[in-house]
Amino acid sequence: MPTKDDIKLLVLNKKDDEILAELENDKETIQGFLIDIAKNDSDWKIRRDAIKILGKGKINQSIELLHDILLKDHFTVLRKNAAKSLGAIDDPRAIPPLIEALKTSKDPSIIIEVAGSLGMLKATQAVDVLLKLLKNKDGEIRENVAQALGMIGDPRAIDPLLKILKEDKEAWVRGQAAEALGLIGDERVVSDLIITLETDDGIGVSIKTATALGRLKDPAAVEPLIAFLQKSKSVENRRAIAYALGEIGDKRAAEVFLELLGDEDETVRYWSCLSLGFMQYKRAANNLLDVLQADESVRVRKTAAISVGQLVPKTKKCVQILLDSLKAEDDPEVQEMIKNTLERIAKNQKYKSIEEMIKNMDLEK
Numbered sequence: 019m020p021t022k023d024d025i026k027l028l029v030l031n032k033k034d035d036e037i038l039a040e041l042e043n044d045k046e047t048i049q050g051f052l053i054d055i056a057k058n059d060s061d062w063k064i065r066r067d068a069i070k071i072l073g074k075g076k077i078n079q080s081i082e083l084l085h086d087i088l089l090k091d092h093f094t095v096l097r098k099n100a101a102k103s104l105g106a107i108d109d110p111r112a113i114p115p116l117i118e119a120l121k122t123s124k125d126p127s128i129i130i131e132v133a134g135s136l137g138m139l140k141a142t143q144a145v146d147v148l149l150k151l152l153k154n155k156d157g158e159i160r161e162n163v164a165q166a167l168g169m170i171g172d173p174r175a176i177d178p179l180l181k182i183l184k185e186d187k188e189a190w191v192r193g194q195a196a197e198a199l200g201l202i203g204d205e206r207v208v209s210d211l212i213i214t215l216e217t218d219d220g221i222g223v224s225i226k227t228a229t230a231l232g233r234l235k236d237p238a239a240v241e242p243l244i245a246f247l248q249k250s251k252s253v254e255n256r257r258a259i260a261y262a263l264g265e266i267g268d269k270r271a272a273e274v275f276l277e278l279l280g281d282e283d284e285t286v287r288y289w290s291c292l293s294l295g296f297m298q299y300k301r302a303a304n305n306l307l308d309v310l311q312a313d314e315s316v317r318v319r320k321t322a323a324i325s326v327g328q329l330v331p332k333t334k335k336c337v338q339i340l341l342d343s344l345k346a347e348d349d350p351e352v353q354e355m356i357k358n359t360l361e362r363i364a365k366n367q368k369y370k371s372i373e374e375m376i377k378n379m380d381l382e383k
Contacts, residue, residue: 019044025051026059029067033075041075047078057083062093069096073103081107085115088132089122098131105135113141129154130162137166145172152178153269154354157188164191168198176202180210189220196223200230208236215246225249225258232262240268247274253283264293272299278303284315291318295325303331306337310356316349328358330366333341334379339364341381 020028020040027046028037032098039049040169051074056068067111069087080103084337087100087356094247106113113136120132129151136144148170151163164182176200182195199207215227231239240263247259260278271293278290291309294302296342304311306329309322337360344356360372369375 057077073106078109098135105138133166137169164194168201193223196227200233221283228258232265260289291321323355
């Protein structure tokens with residue numbers, strides 16, 4: 019049985035995993051030690067780390083202490099970590115203390131941490147207070163409050179966030195408003211997001227807006243996203259739009275994905291492979307097989323193999339290419355995906371095994 023000094027030593031040496039394991043063995047005793055250390059230790063750094071572990075360990079018995087630290091401790095770093103741990107504990111009883119701190123704190127760093135925790139807790143009770151903070155002069159506060167409102171997902175935030183999207187002077191705040199609107203998930207904002215995509219050239223706004231449109235999965239966004247892709251030279255934009263078009267899953271984007279299979283960026287090629295399989299775009303089988311044979315990225319080749327399996331090609335030529343790719347492939351994960359695809363094709367064509375398919379098709383193994 020560890021003593022309080024043993025736990026303090028583990029805290030000092032940042033052995034969080036060992037402390038969490040001890041919590042599993044004797045929760046009542048260990049949480050008592052941690053609460054005492056967080057409250058009374060003479061070293062503020064040890065108190066800080068104990069506060070962090072209270073959150074990681076989801077120790078809801080510490081809510082009262084964390085509330086007291088958040089509102090009264092003279093160390094800002096301890097108040098910030100108390101706010102973060104109250105969110106991590108994931109207990110609705112942590113919401114009233116956080117709202118109280120949001121109403122009374124003047125420190126931007128505290129407000130930001132409190133807002134983040136209220137977002138994690140999906141605290142609908144905090145929406146009205148958070149909406150008032152969207153008018154704060156500090157752009158970082160507005161950004162983090164917008165993020166929290168998106169995480170909470172309450173439709174009361176839609177109109178205020180749209181106002182931020184259209185009028186805020188800071189690009190990063192407008193981008194966060196776009197992301198929040200996507201998280202809330204109301205299709206009424208699609209047209210506003212499309213206008214933002216087409217007209218707002220602020221740094222990072224198009225990426226957040228494209229991602230939001232992907233989350234909303236509205237086919238109305240497909241053509242604007244394709245049009246934006248065609249004029250964009252930014253790899254970050256191509257990644258975001260490839261993701262968004264894949265999430266929407268509309269086959270109007272299939273030919274775009276075929277072109278993006280040759281993109282210089284690995285993530286763009288990955289999303290293109292994944293999306294073509296998800297869309298069941300049969301015409302992509304040969305293109306995906308080319309990627310499987312030639313792409314330098316293990317991640318992309320693996321995804322190409324999976325997507326070919328989703329398309330279940332029937333031709334002798336396709337099966338032979340898969341067999342040849344299996345023979346040439348060095349990565350075991352890609353090999354496994356190719357085998358799975360071959361098994362899927364064999365099953366689809368009523369063969370009992372890959373070997374029976376090879377024999378009946380007169381293929382070279």
